[in-house]
Amino acid sequence: MSRRNPFTLVEVVVVIVIMILTGAVAVSAVRTNSTSRLVRQASAEFRSLCSRVRYKAMEMGEDRIVVYDPEKHLFFMARPVANQEEALEYEYGFVPLNTAKWEMPEEFELTTETSDPVEVFRFYPDGGASGTSLTLGCQGHSVMIGVAKLTGAVIAYDRGEGEQ
Numbered sequence: 001m002s003r004r005n006p007f008t009l010v011e012v013v014v015v016i017v018i019m020i021l022t023g024a025v026a027v028s029a030v031r032t033n034s035t036s037r038l039v040r041q042a043s044a045e046f047r048s049l050c051s052r053v054r055y056k057a058m059e060m061g062e063d064r065i066v067v068y069d070p071e072k073h074l075f076f077m078a079r080p081v082a083n084q085e086e087a088l089e090y091e092y093g094f095v096p097l098n099t100a101k102w103e104m105p106e107e108f109e110l111t112t113e114t115s116d117p118v119e120v121f122r123f124y125p126d127g128g129a130s131g132t133s134l135t136l137g138c139q140g141h142s143v144m145i146g147v148a149k150l151t152g153a154v155i156a157y158d159r160g161e162g163e164q
Contacts, residue, residue, distance in 0.1 A: 039143050048102075054127070057125055070116075076102075078096045108137065129148065
């Protein structure tokens with residue numbers, strides 16, 4: 001009577017592959033909801049918006065502005081008012097443009113001292129920029145975003161969990 005092995009090599013390999021795939025799916029499901037990952041993704045999306053605004057300023061040969069509207073949780077591109085008539089029509093000093101915008105996710109917080117739309121960054125036709133830094137935060141994780149005055153590069157500093 002011949003003795004049979006309990007498992008063949010193919011069966012063992014199939015079981016190992018199934019275990020690896022199950023583990024990979026579980027790890028990716030847990031990582032997807034990571035707060036630090038959400039903050040990094042939001043930072044990348046915001047920097048992408050700023051890059052589009054900067055390139056538009058260089059392309060058009062006139063200033064472009066990144067504006068934050070606290071009521072709508074929205075960043076968008078605008079241009080400065082060009083004349084006195086526009087200044088009367090647009091009370092905040094800029095004309096909104098619908099070509100580039102980014103809605104900040106609801107779970108994120110960005111505090112401003114006003115509920116009116118506010119200029120965050122201004123990009124110039126020569127590639128330079130001006131503006132203040134801002135901090136995007138979500139559940140204790142935050143990233144500080146600023147702009148290099150000379151080059152117009154948008155820079156993000158990960159502040160980690162609970163760092164102020």
